[in-house]
Amino acid sequence: MKSFLTLGETPHQFLDEIKQGSGIDLKKCYQCGKCSAGCPMTFQMDYLPSHLIRLVQIGARESVLSSSTIWVCVSCLVCSTRCPKEIEVAGLMDVCRELAIRDGLANKEQRKIQHFHKSFLEVIRTNGRLYEMLLIAKYKLGSLALFQDVEKTPKMLLTGKLKLLPHKVEDTEAIKKIFEDCSK
């Protein structure tokens, strides 16, 4: 039978690590499944959100941190809003992504998702709102996924989904200040 525990670890070590890093107490989860029932991304996940939490509870660190679940989560917060125990499930996904990167458990495809998140935030920091052309350029150059979805570009341009010029907010300095404050 497969052991989920890393050699030398106790089941509670991972639970405690999550709690120390985020304040999220997964001991409170009683596996009602409401988070999983509302999640719009389960069709792409290897573990349902509630199953992922159960894996944390039993100390299955590597299974959690190498799962697709933590990367395909789109941070919509449905799970966190629905949880009767007020567990920040979406926040858990964030913490797990950080741990997976730190521990080198994110694979090549998952690092592309990380790169997309970074590119998205850089565009918002510069423009104050999304500028899809710049996002695509940053993502493709950084991830080297140069030809990914390239065939969709003409249709997106024709239907106005991609704008050639950016529409910045007036006070971009205020946006930069928000980013600076959040980084402290």
Ligand code: SF4
């Ligand atoms: S909704 Fe809350 S208590 Fe229920 S399974 Fe999800 S995290 Fe656990």
Ligand code: SF4
């Ligand atoms: S925040 Fe993530 S895990 Fe929660 S419901 Fe949305 S996609 Fe699913």
